[in-house]
Amino acid sequence: MSLKKKMLAVAAVGALTAATAVPAMAFENEFHGMYRFKGVMSNVQNASGAHFATISDDPQTKTFLEQRARLLYSAKASDDLKLVTHFELDYSKFGDNSYNVGRNNGGALGADEVNLETKSVYLDFNLPTATKINFKVGMQPWVDSYGGLVVNADMAGVLASAKYGDLANSIGFFRFDDDAGRKGFEKALSGKNTRDFLALDSKYNVTKDFRVGATYYLLNDDLNADNAALAGAFTTDAATTASTGTNSGRVANSSITHMVGVNAQAKVGIATIDGGLIYQFGTLDTPVKGHLSAFGGYVGSKVAAGPGTVNFVAAYTSGDSTPGAGNSNAFQSVQNTTSSGVSENTFYGANLHILLRSKYEINSGGYIVGSSNNKNQGMTVGALGYDMKFTDKLYGNANIGAGAVAKTNGNSGSADSKYLGTEINAEVGYKLTDNLNVSVVGAFMKLGNYYKGNAKNANTGAAIAAGDKPNDPFYSTVMLNYVF
Amino acid sequence: MEKTFLFLATVLSLFLACGQSIAGTIPVYVNEFRINGAPEQADLKSTLQMLLVSRLNNDSLATVESKSGGDLIVECSYTKAGRLFSLDAVARDRAGKVVARAFEQGGGEDDLIPAMTKLAQRLNAEITRRLSADAVSLKPDLATVPATAPLAAPQSAVPVHASDIVRPEPAVTRPANPNATRLPEALVGVARGRTLDNGGREIYALGEHALFLYHQSSEPKLIATITFADGAKPVGVDTGDMDGDGTPEVYITLVKGDSLASEIWTEKEGRLQKVAGNLPYYFRALALDGKTKKMYVQQMSTDTDFYGDVRELIKTVNGYGMGSAVKLPRFANIYNFNRFRDAAGKEYTVVVHEDGYLLVYAESGEELWRSSDKFGGCEVYVKRQDMGNTRATGSDYRWTFLEQRIFVTPENDIIVPKNQGFFVFGNNRSYKKNSVFAFAWTGATLDEKWHTKESQNYLADYDYDSAAKELILLEVVKKKGLLNEGASAIVVKKVE
Numbered sequence: 013m014s015l016k017k018k019m020l021a022v023a024a025v026g027a028l029t030a031a032t033a034v035p036a037m038a039f040e041n042e043f044h045g046m047y048r049f050k051g052v053m054s055n056v057q058n059a060s061g062a063h064f065a066t067i068s069d070d071p072q073t074k075t076f077l078e079q080r081a082r083l084l085y086s087a088k089a090s091d092d093l094k095l096v097t098h099f100e101l102d103y104s105k106f107g108d109n110s111y112n113v114g115r116n117n118g119g120a121l122g123a124d125e126v127n128l129e130t131k132s133v134y135l136d137f138n139l140p141t142a143t144k145i146n147f148k149v150g151m152q153p154w155v156d157s158y159g160g161l162v163v164n165a166d167m168a169g170v171l172a173s174a175k176y177g178d179l180a181n182s183i184g185f186f187r188f189d190d191d192a193g194r195k196g197f198e199k200a201l202s203g204k205n206t207r208d209f210l211a212l213d214s215k216y217n218v219t220k221d222f223r224v225g226a227t228y229y230l231l232n233d234d235l236n237a238d239n240a241a242l243a244g245a246f247t248t249d250a251a252t253t254a255s256t257g258t259n260s261g262r263v264a265n266s267s268i269t270h271m272v273g274v275n276a277q278a279k280v281g282i283a284t285i286d287g288g289l290i291y292q293f294g295t296l297d298t299p300v301k302g303h304l305s306a307f308g309g310y311v312g313s314k315v316a317a318g319p320g321t322v323n324f325v326a327a328y329t330s331g332d333s334t335p336g337a338g339n340s341n342a343f344q345s346v347q348n349t350t351s352s353g354v355s356e357n358t359f360y361g362a363n364l365h366i367l368l369r370s371k372y373e374i375n376s377g378g379y380i381v382g383s384s385n386n387k388n389q390g391m392t393v394g395a396l397g398y399d400m401k402f403t404d405k406l407y408g409n410a411n412i413g414a415g416a417v418a419k420t421n422g423n424s425g426s427a428d429s430k431y432l433g434t435e436i437n438a439e440v441g442y443k444l445t446d447n448l449n450v451s452v453v454g455a456f457m458k459l460g461n462y463y464k465g466n467a468k469n470a471n472t473g474a475a476i477a478a479g480d481k482p483n484d485p486f487y488s489t490v491m492l493n494y495v496f
Numbered sequence: 497m498e499k500t501f502l503f504l505a506t507v508l509s510l511f512l513a514c515g516q517s518i519a520g521t522i523p524v525y526v527n528e529f530r531i532n533g534a535p536e537q538a539d540l541k542s543t544l545q546m547l548l549v550s551r552l553n554n555d556s557l558a559t560v561e562s563k564s565g566g567d568l569i570v571e572c573s574y575t576k577a578g579r580l581f582s583l584d585a586v587a588r589d590r591a592g593k594v595v596a597r598a599f600e601q602g603g604g605e606d607d608l609i610p611a612m613t614k615l616a617q618r619l620n621a622e623i624t625r626r627l628s629a630d631a632v633s634l635k636p637d638l639a640t641v642p643a644t645a646p647l648a649a650p651q652s653a654v655p656v657h658a659s660d661i662v663r664p665e666p667a668v669t670r671p672a673n674p675n676a677t678r679l680p681e682a683l684v685g686v687a688r689g690r691t692l693d694n695g696g697r698e699i700y701a702l703g704e705h706a707l708f709l710y711h712q713s714s715e716p717k718l719i720a721t722i723t724f725a726d727g728a729k730p731v732g733v734d735t736g737d738m739d740g741d742g743t744p745e746v747y748i749t750l751v752k753g754d755s756l757a758s759e760i761w762t763e764k765e766g767r768l769q770k771v772a773g774n775l776p777y778y779f780r781a782l783a784l785d786g787k788t789k790k791m792y793v794q795q796m797s798t799d800t801d802f803y804g805d806v807r808e809l810i811k812t813v814n815g816y817g818m819g820s821a822v823k824l825p826r827f828a829n830i831y832n833f834n835r836f837r838d839a840a841g842k843e844y845t846v847v848v849h850e851d852g853y854l855l856v857y858a859e860s861g862e863e864l865w866r867s868s869d870k871f872g873g874c875e876v877y878v879k880r881q882d883m884g885n886t887r888a889t890g891s892d893y894r895w896t897f898l899e900q901r902i903f904v905t906p907e908n909d910i911i912v913p914k915n916q917g918f919f920v921f922g923n924n925r926s927y928k929k930n931s932v933f934a935f936a937w938t939g940a941t942l943d944e945k946w947h948t949k950e951s952q953n954y955l956a957d958y959d960y961d962s963a964a965k966e967l968i969l970l971e972v973v974k975k976k977g978l979l980n981e982g983a984s985a986i987v988v989k990k991v992e
Contacts, residue, residue: 040851042922043921043922044889044890044891044922044923045890045922046890046891082890084889084890088851091826091827091849098888098890132888152888153885153887153888154887155884155885155887159883159884164887165887166887217797217803220795220796220797220798220800220803220804221797221798222798223797223798223799277798277799278798279755279798284754284755284798286798314753314754316727316752316753316755319725319726319727320727321753360883360886361883371883371886371892400727401726401727404704404705444978445978446924447923447924495890495891495893495923496921496922496923496924
């Protein structure tokens with residue numbers, strides 16, 4: 013029996029043991045959720061849902077309204093057993109569609125769209141052992157210990173975790189993809205052409221204010237053995253080439269990526285500091301067979317200052333100047349293979365709205381650095397901000413952040429500079445109740461020389477002049493946030 | 497054999513009932529009447545006395561011939577003004593305490609005898625009512641159950657006590673301040689201070705931004721206020737005289753940003769003075785096992801809301817530190833537990849579970865009992881940024897609600913409140929009514945002893961003075977709204 017099969021068998025036995033061992037208890041229903049409404053005006057976002065923004069000259073201003081609701085329901089059978097479900101209903105924008113079937117739609121007149129998305133469904137239980145071992149089995153949320161630089165997504169798998177005093181350990185096995193049955197891969201066998209992720213994560217509280225951690229992640233990609241390849245005569249499928257070659261951020265087929273890392277969190281006086289460093293090595297199969305050697309890391313701090321808090325974040329991922337040839341130094345973040353260009357990593361550490369994906373994102377779409385791989389260019393980002401409460405109900409924050417690519421490459425166009433630009437933004441909000449806020453956000457980014465002569469006109473498609481830069485992007489929104 | 501047993505039981509019951517009846521008759525002596533405003537007549541005093549004596553005799557009262565034989569002494573007067581007359585009577589016990597008063601009046605001699613009959617009826621009714629009230633206050637369900645009774649060791653065949661089949665009734669509580677004063681803010685915490693020279697009490701009331709010191713006699717009088725810095729959120733107030741100087745210090749649990757920065761204050765000459773600040777502790781005053789009240793602390797870590805053991809707060813040379821640890825069972829933290837003992841000295845921990853159930857644990861950590869109803873319930877929370885779990889929780893913040901106090905009395909009774917509300921959903925909590933319950937451990941289960949009448953308000957916090965047997969309830973009578981700060985009331989109830 014393979015290791016994978018053994019793990020699955022152990023998890024299944026564990027689930028059955030827990031389910032039959034718990035005493036009969038009152039059933040608890042637990043609900044949580046959120047609702048967000050945004051009215052957006054921007055020249056860079058267009059309710060597209062895309063992760064990477066298209067920076068162009070004369071982009072014109074777009075306005076749209078969007079909303080998202082999430083509902084979490086847990087059916088708690090006992091203190092040691094619950095079923096957790098998490099659903100999402102959202103529109104790309106008001107007026108997008110109705111009486112149809114499709115996610116992120118249904119905002120047009122009449123509504124009646126079939127658009128309920130299932131984000132999580134998993135069983136959460138504890139083994140009745142002296143030291144409780146917690147299992148989460150099924151489609152579940154998981155984020156790495158590096159702020160999401162590698163992966164921050166819902167994923168199907170089995171996660172076991174336990175605490176021994178100040179030491180916490182977890183081990184997880186997740187299946188990201190299984191080609192069998194997908195179009196063009198009908199000949200593949202379930203469990204053979206897969207992309208799997210193994211996570212080992214340990215954290216130790218040295219003191220209450222100092223925690224260290226170490227991780228090992230393994231991403232094994234055996235996807236894209238298409239029908240032709242399985243038939244013994246390898247011919248490149250055009251569609252497959254497009255999804256692996258041009259979308260080079262995704263780990264290519266028959267690739268294996270080992271990731272080892274260390275992380276820490278500490279409170280020193282009035283400052284809380286956290287950070288991590290992760291090194292990736294292994295083999296990438298396409299576009300060119302070669303070795304991988306890449307790294308990434310981040311550091312963040314919060315310092316109480318006056319009536320508010322100063323936030324500082326810096327993050328770096330390595331890039332590669334020739335991702336299509338030889339060995340690679342490009343940091344590998346996890347991307348999706350079933351929809352185009354969807355990054356499954358999100359780094360929310362910096363409170364930015366144009367340069368990095370905003371924590372308020374619904375489906376606006378379009379950020380300068382759309383993933384930490386950043387089209388194999390890597391990234392260097394730094395942000396400084398200040399959060400404060402003006403009154404008990406009125407709050408605000410202001411941030412400035414600058415970004416650059418780590419390496420320019422074929423995805424950089426004609427850029428001869430790494431500097432992407434500097435964003436400034438501010439938010440002012442009012443707490444209507446403990447759970448309901450209304451706020452206004454404004455963000456502007458001064459583009460860097462990366463874009464000098466390196467963009468097209470949005471209307472004509474013509475390249476801008478060599479010394480010119482495209483219009484600077486801006487983003488503003490009026491927002492309503494409710495959580496419960 | 498069965499018939500013999502039934503016969504004996506019947507005879508015993510009759511005997512007890514008869515004994516109860518005899519024992520329930522109060523001997524009453526009626527004094528001679530005082531005559532005011534009427535011509536002196538030699539036989540009038542004794543005639544009036546005889547009229548009343550013959551009318552007072554009934555199942556509850558038995559008139560006696562000598563003053564020394566009466567448990568109650570009735571003194572009466574006959575006052576005449578023109579055609580009108582008034583009969584006035586007062587019944588006192590042996591200590592001179594007034595038990596009942598009554599009067600009757602008439603417009604002429606024809607009214608005298610009917611008025612005397614009515615006076616006797618009134619006295620009768622009033623004395624009977626008072627005696628009944630006293631009897632209720634002595635009911636075993638409420639106050640006079642011997643402290644050891646519910647603490648008996650587990651027995652398989654515990655004799656059925658009559659009170660076991662009586663549905664628990666609301667406690668006889670008497671508002672110490674029947675006209676509770678409305679305080680202009682939806683307050684979050686309350687703690688009792690000293691007893692004042694005039695018999696009143698110090699009350700510390702915690703708002704969302706300030707601490708108020710009231711002196712409460714008939715009405716609360718604001719003595720001092722301290723305001724907390726912007727960005728500081730007070731979530732709890734406790735009192736305790738750790739330095740033994742006779743003046744209790746005030747321990748305020750404060751959250752600043754994602755950290756604890758608690759403060760200790762003390763009252764001096766009508767002013768509040770800071771003793772210590774920026775302490776990384778949650779505070780809670782607890783009388784474990786119903787013994788002396790001490791101050792306990794627990795810490796918060798960078799990623800855990802309740803870190804490490806609950807420990808006793810100790811004074812050190814340089815300030816304050818943590819002393820010995822309290823062993824806690826699963827689900828317990830500094831805010832949701834207390835400890836009691838049974839008659840054999842065995843230790844138990846009572847916890848309000850995060851779902852609201854009341855749990856009793858053995859010393860070994862084994863869960864012995866879990867309530868069917870939910871108790872506790874608090875709207876005060878600590879909110880910390882938790883971006884790592886946004887995907888799992890749907891929120892950028894982690895909300896941790898701080899549970900209501902559990903008191904253990906010197907008799908090892910457990911007092912716990914119960915807030916209820918229509919809208920308690922996820923992190924939305926809006927409680928609408930409350931009641932406070934007292935339980936005793938039978939050896940197998942927590943048995944209700946009493947509960948207060950349900951109040952139509954959210955109970956934000958409360959304190960219990962075991963010496964005075966007083967519940968000091970902080971109720972939010974108007975919730976904080978978009979444009980108003982809400983209002984509160986401090987209601988003091990005496991558990992009699």
